[in-house]
Amino acid sequence: MATIAGVRLPADEVALWETMELLPEAVFEYEPLVASGETHDATFLRVLTVDGSRLDAALEADPSVADRTRLATTDGGWLYHVEWAETVTETFRTLTDCGGSITNMVGREGEWDLRVVFLDRAAFSDAYDCCVEGGLTPAIGSVQDLDVDEGFEPLQTRQSHCTLTPHQREALIAALEHGYFEIPRRTSLDDIAADLGISHQALSERLRRGYDVVVREFCAQAQVDAA
Template sequence: MTFVAEFTISSAEFSFGAVLREHPGLAIEFESVVPTHHGLMPFIFVWSDGNYDEIEPRIRSDRAVETVTEMDRFDDGRLYKVTWSDSVPGLADALLESRATLLEGIGTDEGWTFEIRFREQERIEAFQARVDEYDISLELERLRAELEVSTSTQYDLTDKQYETLITAFDAGYFENPKDATLEEIGDELGVSEAAVTGRLRRGLTSVLSRTVMRGERSGGSE
């Protein structure tokens, strides 16, 4: 049995809070990762409709950041590799020590939301205790136990990625022409358009890597 906990924190109390408050349409997403000593949460996706000339310098100036390297560009976002300052360990160290998996971490001007998987309930308590030592005001919003393999876990999707894919499919987003826009899907889910874009991209990548691309890597034939 594993446990998935959803934590929230205000944008002002965590990394990139200033730039998130300055750009209401902006979303910053940590890539799903199991933190290690060699790379604590190394990649972030930045979803925006523009203004990167203003956004990128603000990200680089964050006190928790040592270096930022642009890795890729998309129509609606960019991927960066981040080296974090040794003086600001915080959340990543707490994840590492509790051997937890970060399923999702998304920040907007309304705050940060983290979805984290733990193997035992005791590790949740250890994680919270460690976070308190760093004076990080995480609030536990939801906690659920995973008792069996579901469709979402089969493809390594977070609940939010799964919900977004289903909502987009049911709304006709994948039809040609589209029957729904990203904004409309976001309104239905109660999240920003940038958050919808990030969840769709990450969700589709997970599904494809465990279906179509798995066959390609194993040398499958037609």
């Protein structure tokens, strides 16, 4: 029985750590050219919500990027073809040579969320051990077994609960617990930010990005349920 796992890795163990540091508002959507096998050195990369000139400069200076070509402007961002440095391809090989196939990755705020498919739970367990032995620190989110008797919608329509970053999740939970979403509100952003030890602007940005993730995933799941 095939297994789909949501895996989170720090960007400094995968790719684009320096770019994410320079552009904390950016969202990176990775589409592998080869999901498994020997080749992991290039990919398509869609980047959302950042200034193009700043993005080009950041990618040019990022040691995880060997080369990049901007292919097109997309809705709210840019599409690149990226050739990765050897350290990045080694990380991808660690993930896939133990039996996993990366179907998509999303990077934001210093972390990557991956969707990885394995032939079965045993392959998933072996791959996890491989990652740890290879020096990676994977955090496991959702793990789902596919039952051949229950049917299966395309992978791109399935949603993982691990899409929110820890900072976004912390901000949303704090806002909920402090009564920020109640009518009338029982607290302010300034109070929540002070409690979390961050600035008003940082909290506001985390909440907005968190809203975006939650709403997009809800709408996608609603479409799946209605199909």
